[in-house]
Amino acid sequence: MEFSPALRQATLITRYKRFLADVISAEGETLTIHCANTGAMTGCATPGDTVWYSTSDSSTRKYPHSWELSQTRAGHWISVNTLRTNALVREALQAGWVQALSGYQTLKAEVKYGSERSRIDFMLQAEGRVNCYIEVKSVTLLQQGKGYFPDAVTERGQKHLRELISAASEGHRAVLLFAVMHSGIEDVSPARHIDSRYAELLVQAQQQGVEVLAYKASLSHTGMQLRTSVAVKL
Known part of the structure; x- marks a missing residue:
């Protein structure tokens, strides 16, 4: 499975309300992205970790960006979607x-x-x-x-x-x-x-x-x- 279009990189600020997370994009913009994972996500959502997100071209989505991967400071990759x-x-x-x-x-x-x-x-x-x-x-x-x-x-x-x-x-x-x-x-x-x-x-x-x-x-x-x-x- 290839990610197309390519994922974009950000830094996690916090995950909240289960389905949302705030991140800082590589360009320095604060974004609210959708989180499809309803679980506890223990160890997968540590503030400061790298987030990789996709962007939908749908005009009806309130939050067009989706959290796909976490890259921890320990060097681990995690698929959170x-x-x-x-x-x-x-x-x-x-x-x-x-x-x-x-x-x-x-x-x-x-x-x-x-x-x-x-x-x-x-x-x-x-x-x-x-x-x-x-x-x-x-x-x-x-x-x-x-x-x-x-x-x-x-x-x-x-x-x-x-x-x-x-x-x-x-x-x-x-x-x-x-x-x-x-x-x-x-x-x-x-x-x-x-x-x-x-x-x-x-x-x-x-x-x-x-x-x-x-x-x-x-x-x-x-x-x-x-x-x-x-x-x-x-």
């Missing part, structure tokens, strides 16, 4: 970069499924194979040199695990795919210190047939790719 994550995973699936999920003929997105009225991020299909349901989670929390998910209590994430367990019990292929969007993260673990119930459900899910994978994105201000498998440590 969660809307990009699924597009990156789709690209990787279609290109065959996620080898464990290759060989399917059809990819569908946002498919309704499950008893709790969920939508799966992707469903893969191929003649002679069971449907493969893939739930994608973006991982950006780095603490003490380790990557964790989630960064806040997530009842929605718990529901998604229950749905995957149910899909696996019905004979489908069920996959939880952690997309690591932080250059400093080398493996992924459930954040028991943040959401113990999610961690418990994740272990149960794997024991009951849900496949748990993690792939790390290469990140820069010019583009991103999801190609490198990393370990999941439960």
